[in-house]
Amino acid sequence: MRDLVAGMRYLTRGQRWVAGHGRWWGFGMIPTLIALVLHVAALTALALFSGDLAAWATPFADGWGAPWQGLLRGLFVALLVAGGLMLSVLTFTAVTLLIGDPFYESLSERVEESEGRCPSAPDRSLWREIWIALCDSVQVLRRAAPFGIALFVLGFVPFIGQTVVPAVGFCVSGFFLAFELTSVAMQRRDIPVRERLRLLGGRKALAVGFGAPVALLFLIPFAAVFLMPGAVAGATLLVRDLVPDERAPGAADGPGAEVPVAVAGPVGAGAPPQAGASGAVGTGGGFGPPPAPFTPGPGA
Template identity: 45%
Template structure:
């Protein structure tokens, strides 16, 4: 009873501070991106093509992963080999769930990075369309394409390293009885959502010559909004082939998110 009261107090305090409202605002940014399917369906369909191609590849890899999940769970828990059957099975079920959660985190991040790379011309057009609707878009870049490649690869590798560094503790946390099975997935979704927000806002920030470090700082100012957008995107990506439809909308929504982080009162697109 006392725990329920404390939980209610925490929710009320968050609502008063505007955290919940800002989180919902982030979810709505993705919703506005999805709304572009009705207004610019041809452009969005072009953005779905690279996502579909990459999704097929990842679907094959995930099927292979699932077929080996029992073997992998057994391989990482050799200490349980001589345990009682009930406890051995329980530990390996937890190990399998932890492996699955870690794989999902890595798959969603790498899927986003690869899809953005493969479909760069399409997603740049979506980003530019949103910028023009909002007004005062950044000028066309005069930087040679080959110069932007190392920066993009470097940003991707740094984010991938961060995924591995944070993903491993989350993987280990999943082995903590009861608490791990609840806390680890929640933290995984929050961390994955944050990574998506950072990755997908790349077009808007890079066009303004804003570094990855400053990008994170700008989004951190509106962290609840960034998390609302990222978590909603992350959860929709979990739907089989949901990322195919969501990916172009996420690029549009991320542009809105970036503009909100750079402008205290961003204009509403017409």
């Protein structure tokens, strides 16, 4: 429960940061607007042709009488649209980050600088950065797809499909949204995809607490346009506490010195979280014993 609340707090802090830096807020809205137009067009097409898709997918119901044919195909349309919305929430962040990689990299760097330090980004070209972001997005979708398919099938189960499945769906969307949003700051630290998944997987409640509200808010028309810059800022603040920079005050000295990544074991283990220097929930050992040190690799 503490991690859930902490994740929500990072989202709130990010929104407060961009509200206090209006120029960066407007700067971060540009790629969001482009992605929004693309997704609205795709969802509109899905809604217009969902009836035809339902008839094509259920040919066995052609000879059914009323009301059973209408109920079956109506349920199929509802699940198809719900699945499209869930997929759009996941892909919206990926597409927005892909389009806005230079925008959000600059925004994330400014957030880190305002907090006192900013790790040096790897020396890569813009096209190389975009290619890495594209590969990361494919990795996320590849891992999220089995969950989406399973939830889609379970949606046909009476009662569970209308109560449990939507709740689980938002939690799954929230975790992968948190992964997408933290990728900007993680890439700057040259942390590969598998290590990012391990870091957030060790703190699932924190990731869900941050990402699930984003997934819910993104369902509000045009809300994503205004919230996306703050979500990137909040994810940057989360990464700063989850993966302390080795050049931070109090870090180990000497050549080859490493800073252990403050990642907890199972949710709820360890002592309560401690307050960090910036006022956020920190990770300075308050969540339990740290794992083995992590040294950034050659690239994602």
